[in-house]
Amino acid sequence: AQTVTQSQPEMSVQEAETVTLSCTYDTSESDYYLFWYKQPPSRQMILVIRQEAYKQQNATENRFSVNFQKAAKSFSLKISDSQLGDAAMYFCVLFSNSGYALNFGKGTSLLVTP
C-alpha cells in the first residue's frame, strides 16, 4: 500500500517570508514520482513541482523548491518570498508506475498574511 502523510493541517506565513510544508510517504516501489499540487479558493488543482525518485537533485521551480530525502521518505516543499497568491491548500502526491493512480495526502492549508 502507498500512503502520504501531511502532518500540518494548517500553516501560516507572512508575506515575503519563507515557509516549509512537510510530507512523508510510504511505498515499496523503487520507481515513483512525487508532486506538490496547490488548490486555491477557486478549487482548481494546479501542479506546483515534480520530483522523480531516481533523481538525487532537488527540484526547483522559481520560488518553490523541495527537500527530497529518499531514505527517510520525506518530501517537503519550501516556498520562498511568500506572496498573497500562494494562499491555498497544498497537497503532497505520490505516484508509482505499479499503482497507476495519484495518491494524495490530506493537504495543508496555507494562510499568507500581509
Place this chain on the structure above:
Amino acid sequence: DSGVTQTPKHLITATGQRVTLRCSPRSGDLSVYWYQQSLDQGLQFLIQYYNGEERAKGNILERFSAQQFPDLHSELNLSSLELGDSALYFCASSPDMNTEAFFGQGTRLTVV
C-alpha cells in the same frame, strides 16, 4: 488553464437521479483519471482509463461507472444518487501513465 475541460461546472439534482459528467483531456493525452473531493473524505481516486481501456479502479461505488471514448473524452455516470454523493468531481489527464496529471476545473455536484 490546464487544457482539461469538464462540463458542466455545476449540477444540482435530486436523490435517486442519474447524471453524466464529461471530461475532455488535453490534446494528445491518453490517460484520464477521475477523482472525487468531498469535505470529509478528501481526494479519492475513482478510476483511470488509458487509451480507451480501464487501467485502475479505486474507491468507485457500483452505482458509478465511467468510460473513455475513441476520441479520448471520458464520461463519469453517477446513478441512484444519494446526499452523500455531493462533492467536487475532478477529471485529470496525462500523456501516459507515469507523468504528472493536469486537472480540470471540476464539476460541483449537489444532491438535494
